Amino acid sequence: MPDFLHQNVLVAGLGGRGRAAGLLLRRRGARVVAVDDADTPRLRENTAPLRAEGIEVKLGATTAPDRPFDLAVVTPGLAPSSPLFRAIVARKIPVISELELGWRLVNCLTVAITGTNGKSTTSRLIETILRAEGRRLLVAGHRERPLAGVVETSRELDFLLLPAKAQQLEFTEYFRPSVAVLLNADPDHLDRYASPDEYLRALGRVFRQQQPFDWAIIQHEAHARLAALRVPLPSKVITFSATDARADLYLDRSLILSRLPNWEGPLLDTTQCALRGAGNAENLMAALAAGRALRVPLERMAEAVRAVPPAPHCLEPVATHRGVAFINDAKATNPAALAHALRSLPPAPGGRPNVWLLAGGRGKGLAYHDVGPLLAQRVKGVFLFGEEAENLRAAWGLFVPCTPVASLLEAVNEAVRHASEGDVILLSPACSSFDEFRDYQQRGEVFCQAVKSICGGGPDASPNGKGGAGTAAPPE
Incomplete structure (x- = not known):
């Protein structure tokens, strides 16, 4: 186990992951300096517990403190292009990620x-x-439960499940999950990565230190791209796909089928599951493959996954009011997620478009044109909000009517005014939320509150636009 006693460690980025890393290092005897390039009242409040533990905190920092450091721990919110990060690199301080730090100290297997x-x-x-099999586990690694914050708990667990973004996999060195899953590699975060291939290489780091007895579970299409980039895969591999029957697990109409030795045949009928759509079929395949790798019987897995509902803000049904369905897909922060949402919703009779789309926010350097033909097939109109509204209109305007509006709330109101019975009002922004909201959760909560106001607002809140303005109130 690494020994940080008396080491001088710099923690850069003081969101939830950075604060957890600083406190963990302090408990392990390190001398910690914690820095962030932001300086806000909320950040000052959130970093008070670090100061109380004897950690030196510097906010509004644009450079690393002028003293020697044995190690720097960086968090995904700190962009490599930032002056603070460049200063750390210029000082030639060894850099690892918060994910790497936490993994080095955990005491259980990781997925x-x-x-x-x-x-x-x-x-x-x-x-x-795994819970159906009686295994003890936690889901960690996300902002609400950083891996560095559960290290001491891990000795009581069988597994830690670690959903990890590409940014978290940067600056991993020894990180080696026993089972690693790559769900897809649609372009994202091209404001950070120079190309889709560079983004994929960052995702592929999850397999870098695996051993021949570990497992890599990879979407078939992503596997082909990794092979083209010559990304090494040292472990056993299972592929899956909802669109390519050459994968080890594949979809035939609604059935998930396997061609794996000693596991051939139908595994699951997705029509019996609460999760619908091709994207969720691949999520189910990946989960079944992970369970197979961890020796969970198929019958127990199938029974467990059938009842799993959509996660909050992921194609989440909010309400149906006067024949109009409201769907919260606030977590859709890229065009691929929007495409998944549209393909998952049933069209109107005769295949006619029936979706009023609410989209926009802050861009991530992504191209939007490819989803245009799908919009033409499924969407009646788009109401665009946020910083990226004009770029979205430029990309989609030839395919579908696009109307820029001042805010998400105005977008809800306009969609309500235009919708008729049988239509769907879908929030699936295809952009990040950081121009107008704290995060995608707040964006989804604002949408849900607006829908609640409309559905409880009496006759003046009619989604078909008749009988009044139907104005959605702001959230409480």
Whole structure:
């Protein structure tokens, strides 16, 4: 186990992961300096517990403190292009991620789940499977429960499940999950990565230190791209796909089928599951493959996953009011997630478009044109909000009517005014939330509160636009 006693460690980035890393290092006897390039009242409040433990905190920092450090621990919120990060690199301080730090100190097996979309859903599926088998586990690694914050708890567990973004896998060195899942590799975060291939290489780091007795569970299409980039895969591999029958696990109409030796045949009928759509079929395949790798019987897995509902803010049904369905997909922060949402919703009779789409926010350097033909097939109109509204209109305007509005609440109101019975009002932004909201959860909560106001607002809140303005109130 690494020994941090009397080491001088710099922690850069003081969101939840950075604060947990600082406190963990302090408990292990390190001399910790914690820095962040932001300086807000909320951040000052959140870092008070670090100061109380004797950690030196510097906010608004643009450079590393002028003293020697044995190690720097960085968090995914700190961009490599930032002056603070460049200063750390210029000082030639060894750098690891918070994920790497936590993994070095945990006392149980780990299962990592990465990819552009589906990490939370697949983590919940694997968690449900393992709990049904009586295994002791926690889902950690996300902002609300950083890995560094559960190190001491891990000695009481069989597994830690770690949904991990590409940014968290940067600066991993020895990180080696026993089972590593790559769900998909649709382009994302191209404001951080120079190309889709660079983004995929970052995701592929999850397999880097695996051994021949470990397991890599990879979407078939992503596996082909990893092979083209010559990314090494030292462990045993299971592939899956909802669209390519050459994968080890594949979809035939609604059935998940396996061609794996000693596991051939049908595994699960997805029509019996609460999770629907091709994207969720792949999430189910990945979870079943992980359970297989961990020796859980198929019957127990199938029984466990059937009842797992959609996660909050992931194609979450909010209400149906006067024949209009409201769907909260606030976690859709890229065009691939939007495409998954549209393909998961049933069209109107005759295949006519029936979706009023609410989209926008802060861009991530992604291209939006590819989803245009799907919008033309499924969407009646788009109401665009946030910093990226004009770029979205430029990309989609030839495919579907696009109307920029001032805010998400105005987008809800306009969609309500235009919708008729049988329509769907879908919040699936295809962008991050950070221009207007704290995070995607707050964005989804604002949408749900607006829908609640409409559905409880009496005759003046009619989604078909008749009988009044139907104005959605702001959240409480």
